[in-house]
Amino acid sequence: MGKVLMKGNEAIGEAAIKAGCLNYFAYPITPQSEVAEYLSRRLPEVDGVFLQGESEVAVSYMVFGAAACGERVFTTSSSPGISLMSEAISYIAGAECPAVFVNIMRGGPGLGGILPSQADYLQATKGIGHGDFRLLVMAPASVQEAVEMVMMAFPLAEKYRNPVMILGDGLIGQMMEPVEFPDRLQSEPINKDDWATNGMAMRKSEQRNLVKSLFLDPEQLNAHNLVLKAKYERMAREEVKYDSYNTAVNYKALVVSYGTMSRVCRTAIDDLKADGFEVGMIRPQIVFPFPESAVYDAASKKSCKIVICIEMSMGQMVEDVERSVKGIRPVRWYGKCGGEVPTPEEVMDAIKACEE
Amino acid sequence: MQSEVMFAGFGGQGILLSGKMLAEAAMAKGFEVAWVPSYGPEMRGGTAYCMVVVSEKSIASPIIQNPMHLIAMNRPSLEKFAPVVKPSGVVLINSSLISAGAGRDDIDELALPVTEIARELGSVKIANIVALGAFVARSKIVDFESLRKTVKEEFADKEKFIPLNMAALDRGKKMALEVEPSNIPRPS
């Protein structure tokens, strides 16, 4: 299959199908409703399941039910809807089921706006719901990367038996770019017979399975949380993913940025280079686990005087960057979060201002 | 080399679709492209615009402050975006709806009554296609034949509309080439 021009939201829907996920539960919200519209047409063609539920709350529990049966399943929403799903996400993580959630972020808090934003970074990376748990969070910077991340998300969710989130800003959903769906990212679901409530007959077993997050015994609950903790530590060892830009030169400043924002930074970095001002960039592709060592190593380059975190939020990623930099360089922030994506010129000015 | 085209007008004027067809045509020619919409609660009658970025290499920022070119289908669009177009860019003005000019002497201004032409051809709905044909012929941002092919493919399942759309493209091209180009140096 060659390249096709697709809107991010539609490409995300198609990517899930290509990844072997034929189950999708939907609730409309701008700026991601095109995923539902696309899949409402597309899933019946492949004998898949499409259902528009009565609320994000209900939809997220439909995902839980399908995931508990060991079927690949996903849903998509945008910030206020994701808040409503956060309860179910906690249950799914607690019950150790694999599922994929896509958040095409819009501005907040509250109803906020409908334009691109990265204001759900803390929500996504620090646990999202109640209890001690984490999501593996992937942050695409292009429609092509969104496709690839969706396709990778299902096997990763199964590997960890944990929800995976795709954290894209509104532009990732709304923009059209050429995409292709790589065959190499197709995968077979792993066998779930040892835990899924898929019916004893299905797995030819007399052993019943139980999917639950309730552990009334404090020792058992502590043990359960230790299992989850070990899982997140394993993610930190095995799933770190980032991209570097202009880091081979002796840069004076290091930018840390992700998603659409990082592309604006790339243009700003090119333009600054033309002015003789070198700036490097680390772009986390997975924001949880955070690429701490990569950021530290890049910050510790001798020429680097300052680290600047650039994002469409009021500095939600700063603490992860500061934690990674460990005080060896000052960390500054630049961003906007009303929905207007900062322009390359604004980013250039901000970098220059930080450096002065 | 990268150029950007801002398509702007009322919701319902086919702004987003004509932008998409340009992106498709450029993609078919091997360019990197990005189509960036404004998305708002407006579905009809509001202001709609989209930016199409066409580049020889991978596109960094999809957010563009100063586009190379502008297609303004209504007056608010012209007023909003004409001042930010890069020098020597093409500014296509739908003179059926806009009585003013871009007010700049460093751009290639092309005022064409695309809505009237569309009506003459049989449907005001194809004003966007007339404008697209004119713009592409004038700016040469993509090969005109590639655009024709893309538009044909767009209407593959509504074949009866193909002749009308082809006529719209060709008429746009003809008009764009009849108007004397402004004395503006083109970017190489």
Next chain:
Amino acid sequence: MGKTFQKPISLAEQDTHYCPGCTHGVIHRLVAEVIDELDVRSRTVGIAPVGCAVLAYNYFTFDFLEAAHGRAPAVATGIKRVRPDLIVFTYQGDGDLASIGMAEIIHAANRGEKFTTIFVNNAVYGMTGGQMAPTTMPNQRTTTSPLGRNVEEVGMPIKVAELLSSFETPGYISRQAVLRPKYIVKAKKAIKKAFEYQMQNRCFSFVELVSNCPTNWGLTPVESIKWAEETLLPYYKLGEFKNPDDVEEG
């Protein structure tokens, strides 16, 4: 002579945590008997609520899933949509189903989801300690209505079976009781019918069971049965409210 009465295979060899005189045990048994009789244990998935029956999964021997408060119908929808071959039921109390989970049950019923809901109505929040429920009777004292339910302030108790029967979508909706053997026999018939409709892929099926709560009502088990008969049954009328054949014939 063989055994004439034994534990259903679907019921676990496990003492329950329910209070003395509580009817949850009876209802568990009825569900287990029906699942045995229909021979669907190996493809059944139950969904436990939040409430007294939160640990219901300990008492059955087939696959079970524990949902969040009120969300069991959404979870059941998810399962049934992706695995229509499974037999799925939710087991919910009145706080779970008629308060926090009202949206989920209404929409599942109205979509005609092909699963079964067993709704245990005892007019009180049990597990959390006897607070007022949407089904608490007028003037009934609870720990959050110490002077009795004031209908001026909080309205009348919700009749869920009647509410769900009002939908145009075909469904099976029945209200029975488990207060005495004469009711229990009918209750079992209704539960069996509900599962049969599910097996035939006919419709959403729902059995409300008027039950008791001696502990939180502050009564002995025997008194609680009498109170339920005198107070609950006149308001929560027993019977079959809706049947998929009604619609198809009429």
